Amino acid sequence: MNIMVIGSGGREHALVKAIKKNPLAEKIYALPGNGGMSLDCECVNIKATDLDSIVDFAIGHKIDFAVVAPDDPLALGLVDRLHDAGIKCFGPTAKAARIEASKVFAKELMKEYSIPTARYETFCDPEKAMEYIDSQCAGKAANACSLVVKADGLALGKGVIICATREEAKKAIKDIMIDRAFGKSGERVVIEEYLEGPEVSILAFTDGETVVPLVSSMDHKRALDEDKGLNTGGMGAVAPNPYYTEEIAEICMRDIFMPTIRAMNARGATFRGCLYFGLMLTKDGPRVIEYNCRFGDPETQVVLPLLKSDLLDIMMAVEDSRLKDIEVEMSRECACCVIKASAGYPEAYEKGKLIEIGDTGEALVFHSGTRLENGRFYTNGGRVIGVTATAATLGDAVKSAYEAIDKISFDGAFCRRDIGAKALKAKGRQEGLWY
Ligand code: AMP
Numbered sequence: 001m002n003i004m005v006i007g008s009g010g011r012e013h014a015l016v017k018a019i020k021k022n023p024l025a026e027k028i029y030a031l032p033g034n035g036g037m038s039l040d041c042e043c044v045n046i047k048a049t050d051l052d053s054i055v056d057f058a059i060g061h062k063i064d065f066a067v068v069a070p071d072d073p074l075a076l077g078l079v080d081r082l083h084d085a086g087i088k089c090f091g092p093t094a095k096a097a098r099i100e101a102s103k104v105f106a107k108e109l110m111k112e113y114s115i116p117t118a119r120y121e122t123f124c125d126p127e128k129a130m131e132y133i134d135s136q137c138a139g140k141a142a143n144a145c146s147l148v149v150k151a152d153g154l155a156l157g158k159g160v161i162i163c164a165t166r167e168e169a170k171k172a173i174k175d176i177m178i179d180r181a182f183g184k185s186g187e188r189v190v191i192e193e194y195l196e197g198p199e200v201s202i203l204a205f206t207d208g209e210t211v212v213p214l215v216s217s218m219d220h221k222r223a224l225d226e227d228k229g230l231n232t233g234g235m236g237a238v239a240p241n242p243y244y245t246e247e248i249a250e251i252c253m254r255d256i257f258m259p260t261i262r263a264m265n266a267r268g269a270t271f272r273g274c275l276y277f278g279l280m281l282t283k284d285g286p287r288v289i290e291y292n293c294r295f296g297d298p299e300t301q302v303v304l305p306l307l308k309s310d311l312l313d314i315m316m317a318v319e320d321s322r323l324k325d326i327e328v329e330m331s332r333e334c335a336c337c338v339i340k341a342s343a344g345y346p347e348a349y350e351k352g353k354l355i356e357i358g359d360t361g362e363a364l365v366f367h368s369g370t371r372l373e374n375g376r377f378y379t380n381g382g383r384v385i386g387v388t389a390t391a392a393t394l395g396d397a398v399k400s401a402y403e404a405i406d407k408i409s410f411d412g413a414f415c416r417r418d419i420g421a422k423a424l425k426a427k428g429r430q431e432g433l434w435y
């Protein structure tokens with residue numbers, strides 16, 4: 001088979017490495033891929049959002065199966081375009097991708113189908129939004145009014161603003177709706193109640209009928225240790241997530257996963273692909289914080305190494321609506337992924353630094369922002385490179401991941417030193433975990 005993976009991050013590198021294990025995958029292309037991915041497949045310099053060129057390439061290179069990983073091409077309808085050209089794909093249609101591309105769509109879906117989420121209101125008029133903030137904060141101390149303001153559309157992961165005071169909430173409305181910090185994505189906003197509790201990421205395969213959640217994971221979104229610093233795309237992850245017990249998994253299946261799939265079917269937007277549930281485990285039960293219409297990054301880098309079944313077989317079964325016939329088996333091990341980033345990330349950073357990669361042992365090395373030139377790797381992005389280690393215990397996985405990441409260096413490189421620390425602390429309080 002000729003396979004094509006769209007995207008260029010660590011997530012896509014993990015996908016390619018997993019797909020490669022299937023002997024049917026004769027030729028794998030990544031569009032555009034990155035320096036490190038070119039060791040595992042052929043990278044083709046076509047942007048993930050250049051739909052016309054991607055479709056032409058797929059036809060010209062007799063692609064049998066395409067995997068569309070990032071949100072932008074999914075929201076733009078790449079899967080629809082490839083289907084029109086007779087090419088099988090893994091990933092949702094544009095209609096189904098709205099579950100991530102429009103927060104208003106997602107919130108209305110949850111409200112209509114009683115899927116537990118934060119209480120909210122939607123606004124397209126900034127003045128009405130300001131009045132609502134006043135009404136929510138009335139009678140509360142100036143610094144005791146927490147609200148979350150979210151731009152409706154895609155905003156490179158920056159469209160969510162956590163506001164601790166009335167003034168911060170109003171400033172968020174001004175930034176998003178009046179100054180249009182995220183362009184058209186800020187035409188509408190969602191203002192929602194601030195929830196508290198541990199966060200869990202669940203990646204689930206679904207063909208619109210069957211839902212198969214994979215092992216739970218925990219992202220580390222902030223740039224610095226102890227969850228300080230700015231929000232990033234994710235600085236590392238661990239799996240499984242110790243807060244996500246069997247009991248909570250059952251509740252989520254019953255109250256969140258299946259109702260979401262049914263709700264999408266009822267909307268005529270059947271979801272086929274990987275649906276990502278960003279959950280918060282509040283004292284009142286699990287709540288959906290966000291849906292993503294795709295594999296998470298970096299969650300994919302810890303979840304796929306724990307997948308024992310064949311990824312390509314599962315993805316083809318999803319496309320052909322026969323997921324129920326496929327066995328999806330996870331390893332009972334633990335995984336830890338640590339990412340090294342360029343100084344300055346997630347704000348301005350320099351590119352083009354030479355990357356030295358020493359002996360990373362058994363760890364898997366996933367490239368995201370790298371470029372290959374004359375046999376050497378150079379930095380080419382904010383998140384540059386990550387490693388994933390697996391082990392029988394989370395403690396050992398964390399230790400091995402740090403041993404491996406410390407073998408990779410470049411000018412200005414930094415990584416968090418506490419990936420997995422919260423999970424290790426939590427596990428002491430949990431029963432029934434396998435580590
Ligand atoms: P998102 O971009 O939707 O992933 O949101 C980014 C982060 O904002 C989430 O991972 C949460 O940590 C936080 N967040 C989003 N919504 C809420 C909420 N209602 N209450 C508290 N934190 C939230």
Ligand code: GLY
Pocket residue numbers: 219233234292295296297298299
């Ligand atoms: N790790 C969160 C995301 O992929 O959006």
